[in-house]
Amino acid sequence: MSGGISLSVMPATAPVHVTVTGAAGQIGYSLLFRIASGQLLGTDQPIVLRLLEIEPAMKALEGVVMEIDDCAFPLVEDIVSTTDLDTAFDGASWALLVGSVPRRAGMERGDLLAVNGGIFGPQGRAIAANADSDVRILVVGNPCNTNCLIARANAPEIPPDRWFSMTRLDENRAKSQLARRAKVPVSSVSKLAVWGNHSATQFPDYAHALIDGKPVTEVLDDMAWLRGDFLTTVQKRGAAIIDARGLSSAASAANAAADSVVSIRTATSDDDFTSLAVVSRGEYGVPEGLQFGFPVRTDGKGGWSVAEGLSHDDFASDRIRITTEELMGERSEVSELLA
Ligand code: NAD
Numbered sequence: 001m002s003g004g005i006s007l008s009v010m011p012a013t014a015p016v017h018v019t020v021t022g023a024a025g026q027i028g029y030s031l032l033f034r035i036a037s038g039q040l041l042g043t044d045q046p047i048v049l050r051l052l053e054i055e056p057a058m059k060a061l062e063g064v065v066m067e068i069d070d071c072a073f074p075l076v077e078d079i080v081s082t083t084d085l086d087t088a089f090d091g092a093s094w095a096l097l098v099g100s101v102p103r104r105a106g107m108e109r110g111d112l113l114a115v116n117g118g119i120f121g122p123q124g125r126a127i128a129a130n131a132d133s134d135v136r137i138l139v140v141g142n143p144c145n146t147n148c149l150i151a152r153a154n155a156p157e158i159p160p161d162r163w164f165s166m167t168r169l170d171e172n173r174a175k176s177q178l179a180r181r182a183k184v185p186v187s188s189v190s191k192l193a194v195w196g197n198h199s200a201t202q203f204p205d206y207a208h209a210l211i212d213g214k215p216v217t218e219v220l221d222d223m224a225w226l227r228g229d230f231l232t233t234v235q236k237r238g239a240a241i242i243d244a245r246g247l248s249s250a251a252s253a254a255n256a257a258a259d260s261v262v263s264i265r266t267a268t269s270d271d272d273f274t275s276l277a278v279v280s281r282g283e284y285g286v287p288e289g290l291q292f293g294f295p296v297r298t299d300g301k302g303g304w305s306v307a308e309g310l311s312h313d314d315f316a317s318d319r320i321r322i323t324t325e326e327l328m329g330e331r332s333e334v335s336e337l338l339a
């Protein structure tokens with residue numbers, strides 16, 4: 001018998017290509033390191049980072065790439081930095097569309113539509129032409145619901161259920177406010193749905209949220225606070241951060257983007273849902289085609305559905321009507337960009 005040792009060779013896992021636009025920006029600076037460390041796709045999934053920027057930011061991006069190199073992340077197989085849309089989305093399974101201009105103090109997110117809307121049509125087309133057939137897209141750049149709608153409308157080849165825009169930061173903010181008020185850990189709060197637009201009209205739905213399995217309305221028993229300070233704090237949190245920092249939220253936005261990707265990839269537990277803005281198929285009377293924040297349940301195999309059977313009182317129905325009307329207005333405003 002030969003004395004040789006037989007080594008079984010594990011098949012190498014193919015890298016997943018992840019595109020991040022606006023990679024040299026504030027959110028990019030936080031998000032890239034989370035992706036590279038495996039927090040989005042798992043600590044056994046090699047990745048290729050595909051980083052899109054505009055020309056004036058390429059030098060800054062060079063510095064960010066040096067820092068990623070200097071982390072010696074074992075999962076990062078390659079980094080592609082580019083200003084070219086086709087190169088950026090080539091083979092991408094995840095496209096995280098962050099690159100766009102943030103608002104400044106005194107602006108609403110919708111005011112950015114004129115400056116940012118035009119970015120998303122060409123990106124939608126480039127995703128359709130170049131990305132992997134399993135691509136999933138998360139739009140973070142504001143106003144994210146309608147920017148996502150623009151990109152989706154320009155990529156009819158991609159199934160509409162692959163497109164997501166981010167209401168997770170609002171969910172996280174709402175959970176944190178409720179937990180603080182109830183003096184419980186954030187992990188005690190579940191079923192927090194954010195309905196509608198990622199804007200000051202959003203409706204963070206305290207009525208279906210639970211604290212340690214009990215309705216928030218019972219645990220807190222303070223409807224005036226829930227309908228008043230709680231609601232406006234969450235709706236206006238982005239503006240409060242801009243006032244305090246002089247810059248819009250970045251680390252918490254990157255954290256929410258990571259949370260969103262994990263939620264899309266993994267199955268929602270039976271007693272919960274997650275907040276994502278997805279294409280409306282008419283659920284809860286929301287006009288078809290709007291990119292609308294709903295309570296979503298994911299199946300862990302890439303599928304999702306809007307949680308069914310939730311009823312709304314007059315106050316909630318009114319809030320959902322207002323945010324729906326805002327999104328319809330934004331859709332009309334960008335009708336020329338919808339291919
Ligand atoms: P930032 O200005 O720091 O970075 C944006 C980056 O995008 C810049 O590096 C810029 O060069 C790049 N960019 C601009 N146009 C581009 C284009 N056409 N293609 C590729 N890159 C482009 O801004 P930030 O703080 O990182 O915020 C980015 C966006 O995310 C803003 O629109 C902001 O309002 C939004 N945002 C959304 C949420 C949310 O919850 N949905 C949260 C926070 C921020």
Ligand code: LMR
Nearest residue numbers: 103109142238239248249
């Ligand atoms: C946020 O919610 O923090 C972001 O959308 C940035 C903003 O403009 O408020």
